[in-house]
Amino acid sequence: MRTRAQSTIHKPKRLFPALFTTRAPPLEPRSDKEAMQYAEWDSALRHEHNALLRNHTWDLVPRQPHFNVLGNKWVYRIKHHCDGSINLFKCRLVSKGFHQRPRVDFQDTYSPVVKPVTVRTVFTIALSQSWPIKQFDVNNAFLQGPLDDEVYMVQPSGFVDPLHPHHVCLLRRAIYGLRQAPRAWYTALSSFLIEFGFRKTESDASLFVYQHSGIILYFLAYVDDLLLTGNDATTFTAFQPALAPKFSLKELGDVNYFLGIEVIPTATGYILSQHKYMTDILARFHMLEDAPVSMPLASSVSLSLHDGTCPTDATRFQQVLGALQYLVYTRPDIAFSINKLSQYMHYPSSHHWQCLKRLHCYVCGTISYGLAIWRISSYARHSLCRL
DSSP states (O other), X not given: OOOOOOSOOOOOBOSSOOOOOSSOOOSSOSSHHHHTTSHHHHHHHHHHHHHHHHTTOEEEEOOOTTOXXXXXXXXXXXXXXXXXXXXXXXXXXXXXXXXXXXXXXXXXXXXXXXOHHXXXXXXXXXXHTTOOEEEEEETTGGGGSBOOSOOEEOOOTTOBOTTOTTOEEEESBOOBTOTTHXXXXXXXXXXXXXXXXXXXXXXXXXXXXXXXXXXXXXXXXXXXXXXXXXXXXXXXXXXXXXXTTTSOEEEEEEOOEXXXXXXXXXXXXXXXXXXXXXXXXXXXXXXXXXXXXXXXXOTTOOOOSOOSSOBOOHHHHHHXXXXXXXXXXXXXXXXXXXXXXXXXXXXXXXXXXXXXHHHHHHHHHTTTEEEEEEEETTEEEEEEEEO
């Protein structure tokens, strides 16, 4: 039987003084001490820690020699709007899950990932039927998933309980960094949806469908980004109050920015654009100044595993191509080229690298392109368009 500390929550001791400055906060602090010198980051840290306590994420227990105690760190990120402006300063407590032991403190880790075709299909159905598409966000999504495994973690830096400084955290809920965190959150969300009357589709485990007495609702989930559309306004409005008490839910209104995709409403439908994402990856790999080309691959190009050219850096090849793969959501015109180049990711040659650079040049020249979905009578059509 484990011995637990008393349930009374004491205010944790701050290890670093909050000496706020009037300077603009750094985009990503290099240490916890540096973060706590700025009011914006200090407020974000306290907000995140309070959320962990409210959700009863852990119990403090005496440390035992046989415990596999994980470390953790604070991760700092700035959330941006689709136009690039700052939305909020975000802090996450991330456990060092790479120290976890299989079949000891974690079992299954798999969590479904939404397919690009599913996102386009949901938008197409909603548009063809003139249904509204509402967007929701879950605050601290991974904190909502209960843990079945016994996992221990050190107390977070800067927030050590003064009465039990040598105790460790017995995790009750998943946190970021744990191997099983995505699956725990997905299990909690899918269990609620099934109880409500939704069923999981066979084609995509991230899409849930509600059908009853002529009422149809589609619920699309990708971690903490949620979309809901359907044909009945009454059930539509009743669903949110049922979901909100179970999870810390925030309604974002009509969909406008989902999975890094900007949803631009038009008179006849939507335009799905990843302009900001394209700009970010081109800047990341220093290719913004590349000369644009009119086609992603030359019509005469022939790719093979052993083409006679010398090998190139496989890690960089995989990084560049992997970043481009996410563009398939709104850029079906590059899907074929990405598919062909992906066949040589394990052993790329200089010729493959030149073809990949050409694909980047094509993206650079078509950075303002997006996927248009417009309604014609009772159905919808897709086409590539310029913003």
